[in-house]
Amino acid sequence: MKIAVVGTGYVGLVTGTCFAETGNQVICVDIDENKIGRLNKGEIPIYEPGLDVLFDRNVAEGRLKFTTNLAEGIKEAQIIFLALPTPPGEDGSADLKYILKVADDLGPLLERYAVIVDKSTVPVGTAEKVRAAIAKSAKVEFDVVSNPEFLREGVAVEDFMKPDRVVVGTNSSKAQKTMEKLYAPLVRQGNPVIFMDERSAEMTKYAANSFLAMKITFMNEIANLCERVGANVDDIRRGIGTDSRIGKRFLFAGIGYGGSCFPKDVQALAKTSRDYDYDFRILNSVMAVNEDQKKRLMPLVQDYFEGELKDKTIAVWGLAFKPYTDDIREAPALENIKALLSAGAKVTVYDPEAMDNVKRILGDQVTFCHTPYAALDDADALMIFTEWPQFRTPDFEKMDKLMKNKVVFDGRNLYELDVMREMGYTYYSIGREA
Ligand code: UGA
Numbered sequence: 001m002k003i004a005v006v007g008t009g010y011v012g013l014v015t016g017t018c019f020a021e022t023g024n025q026v027i028c029v030d031i032d033e034n035k036i037g038r039l040n041k042g043e044i045p046i047y048e049p050g051l052d053v054l055f056d057r058n059v060a061e062g063r064l065k066f067t068t069n070l071a072e073g074i075k076e077a078q079i080i081f082l083a084l085p086t087p088p089g090e091d092g093s094a095d096l097k098y099i100l101k102v103a104d105d106l107g108p109l110l111e112r113y114a115v116i117v118d119k120s121t122v123p124v125g126t127a128e129k130v131r132a133a134i135a136k137s138a139k140v141e142f143d144v145v146s147n148p149e150f151l152r153e154g155v156a157v158e159d160f161m162k163p164d165r166v167v168v169g170t171n172s173s174k175a176q177k178t179m180e181k182l183y184a185p186l187v188r189q190g191n192p193v194i195f196m197d198e199r200s201a202e203m204t205k206y207a208a209n210s211f212l213a214m215k216i217t218f219m220n221e222i223a224n225l226c227e228r229v230g231a232n233v234d235d236i237r238r239g240i241g242t243d244s245r246i247g248k249r250f251l252f253a254g255i256g257y258g259g260s261c262f263p264k265d266v267q268a269l270a271k272t273s274r275d276y277d278y279d280f281r282i283l284n285s286v287m288a289v290n291e292d293q294k295k296r297l298m299p300l301v302q303d304y305f306e307g308e309l310k311d312k313t314i315a316v317w318g319l320a321f322k323p324y325t326d327d328i329r330e331a332p333a334l335e336n337i338k339a340l341l342s343a344g345a346k347v348t349v350y351d352p353e354a355m356d357n358v359k360r361i362l363g364d365q366v367t368f369c370h371t372p373y374a375a376l377d378d379a380d381a382l383m384i385f386t387e388w389p390q391f392r393t394p395d396f397e398k399m400d401k402l403m404k405n406k407v408v409f410d411g412r413n414l415y416e417l418d419v420m421r422e423m424g425y426t427y428y429s430i431g432r433e434a
Pocket residue numbers: 121149150151152153154209212216249250251252253254255256257258259260261262321322
């Protein structure tokens with residue numbers, strides 16, 4: 001099939017590349033000339049494991065192309081994906097200006113029937129708005145469907161190629177057939193394409209992300225209580241996760257969820273609820289608890305150093321909001337580093353992917369190190385914010401020699417308590433005995 005993808009951000013680029021991989025002709029469109037220039041030179045502007053192989057193959061085989069010209073990009077498209085940003089406004093609602101602008105532009109350009117697909121996470125009712133915007137000037141028949149994405153950064157290619165499910169919202173049987181054909185190669189293992197109306201599809205995305213954020217937050221509160229009652233949250237996780245009604249995944253307590261999706265989507269669903277005069281109380285608690293959770297380790301650090309962080313060197317491992325990404329949006333590390341700096345501490349940091357992004361924000365306020373061990377040189381303590389695999393089994397003896405004190409504040413529960421105890425570390429983690 002011939003596909004256009006408007007917006008070459010994270011979602012658009014993964015969508016375009018993966019649909020090229022399943023044999024379609026894909027043109028990605030973006031107004032950012034610099035980005036399209038880089039893509040045309042074979043440079044991928046985001047870090048996503050596995051994307052480069054598919055990208056290179058499909059560009060080389062002529063199935064994946066890039067342009068800044070919307071008319072040219074959509075000329076022959078049977079399906080047009082809108083993968084545009086929906087940044088949160090001050091009140092938490094998703095700003096639709098980019099999507100509606102493209103919808104306005106699309107109307108007069110459509111030359112034949114096309115299915116226009118909302119891929120971005122958009123509030124209930126957006127498909128109707130997009131349809132109305134296109135209809136103002138369209139001369140041909142078209143359908144607008146909602147097809148939310150469930151990709152996780154860092155494993156997006158795998159999530160795309162082997163989805164648990166695909167959700168498509170449409171009342172048009174013609175659009176349904178087109179979407180069935182498009183997704184057929186991806187759902188061969190029996191995972192379904194679930195068709196529903198547009199509003200339900202739009203709501204499904206917010207419900208999924210908010211549920212997961214709630215699941216994590218619930219475990220974070222259990223962890224906080226575990227610390228008080230003297231229980232171990234890791235055991236609780238194993239004890240409840242084996243119940244298939246609860247499930248093993250997304251039960252890891254930690255320093256709070258971050259990233260570009262959960263915080264934004266929970267906020268947006270709360271806003272939608274308010275707009276419809278409904279007080280979604282659980283969501284309000286999820287947001288409040290997560291804000292506190294991100295600050296969870298700082299009082300322990302303050303207590304350990306008896307409020308005197310001036311001239312102390314704190315090493316930080318992990319800046320990205322999670323492993324396998326360079327994304328630092330809403331990352332707990334940033335907030336904590338700022339708190340350390342304002343308490344007068346010297347901060348040395350290491351992250352395998354995210355240091356350039358942090359450099360743009362913090363400049364030379366912190367020392368960027370090329371290895372995790374370099375960050376430990378003369379450090380008074382280590383704080384861990386991201387569970388990169390390389391942090392899981394460090395050379396503790398080497399750490400000993402480098403650090404001034406054997407103290408670790410671990411926001412991701414990477415180490416066994418008894419191992420740390422045996423090695424003589426003072427070890428603080430989340431939801432486990434200190
Ligand atoms: C999330 C969803 O998982 C995707 O399904 C969805 O498509 C995506 O948002 C989106 O809306 O675009 P993502 O934000 O990439 O994906 O990252 P996750 O892997 O879901 O992690 C989110 C946050 O939760 C991270 O800060 C992570 O550290 C935290 N987390 C996750 C925990 O604290 N504990 C867990 O057990 C799992």
